[in-house]
Amino acid sequence: MPPATGRRRLPLAERREEILKAATELIAASGFKGVTLEAFAEACGMTKAGLLHHFRSRDDLLIAVLERRDELDLTTVVDTLEPVSGPAASRIVMTRFVRRNLGQRSLVQLYTVLAAEAVDPAHPAHDYFRTRLREGRAMLEHSLLSWHPRPDLAAVELLAFLDGLQLNWLRDPDIDYLAQWQSFAGRFFAV
Amino acid sequence: MPPATGRRRLPLAERREEILKAATELIAASGFKGVTLEAFAEACGMTKAGLLHHFRSRDDLLIAVLERRDELDLTTVVDTLEPVSGPAASRIVMTRFVRRNLGQRSLVQLYTVLAAEAVDPAHPAHDYFRTRLREGRAMLEHSLLSWHPRPDLAAVELLAFLDGLQLNWLRDPDIDYLAQWQSFAGRFFAV
């Protein structure tokens, strides 16, 4: 066990991971604009300069956080991919997604807060969210194609509801995320 | 007509109004954290110090903007109050609300961006949104009471969908806000 005080030296990859994890939580709590470079550094027990050894700039850190999240999410999603289709199957997949979010409150917050902040075209993550959400919508639309009369409307509707539910859940943790989802899904997936 | 250059002196109430209007647009575009005091001032052709003569601090300006919006919104809503109840009536009222938002894009953006940003408890507008949304939900729940089997779930669901739809509409203006609403409402208000 290293001494509690003094400097701690970690291998590159390990420290990078630690920084990304801490940064994720901070951004989730206060948005990207709300966290200073020093706060990022301090959160994992180092100085600004030390952090900048791993990420060229503050903006650089942000996109690294996002890309890392995508990486992790992708492996999860791929695991849950199913060849079947139809309303029942779609509902099951989406419900699994909702359940996963339920256990990752701070991550949901990261995306929700950041996505709203990035509505501004000048935000460093604006383009990231723009393309990412477009892709997500296209994927969902594709999976609704086989059974829904208006997959285009439905895809937007489903994503919008989830976005809004997440936002409200963050504002008021008493909201029963899962029950709200089931209530919506009951009508949405009804044939 | 006053000279284009040099200082312009306005009566108190008039200048306050002008500042609030400009600030509203700026916050809508970039969030509150994204706009500096000087930017607020410059937007209505004055200096920081001049602006601070009307509002004690930057945070003060923010809550003034929000309270002003509430004031304006309230008069509009009161005009559209109707004594009737039932799903059809609720749908009409909400649709009118949606139509109004449709014509006030930057205002929708103000609330959407700011509300997400204010999820952070340290945000100056956090309490404002907390109580405001609670009140709104209670009002809606009350109006659903007469006909909906689960007014509590339904109120959250409706507000969540609208929040999410607005957010997505801001991200992608090509989304047909009204059509999306009608699609959702068709199921939501079905007996």
Place this chain on the structure above:
DNA sequence: ACACGCTTATCTACCAAACGGTAGATAAGC
């Protein structure tokens, strides 16, 4: 009409703190 003076909206000049980032010294771990 015009000048004078009062009120106060606005400005110029300034400040301390916080910010993102850089250069070079230092030490941790293999």
Place this chain on the structure above:
DNA sequence: GCTTATCTACCGTTTGGTAGATAAGCGTGT
């Protein structure tokens, strides 16, 4: 002892905010 992760010290800029000077607009008296 070598590599390099980390630190100390510093810089230029931007930020929110303050103190005191300046002038715009109005009322009033002649």
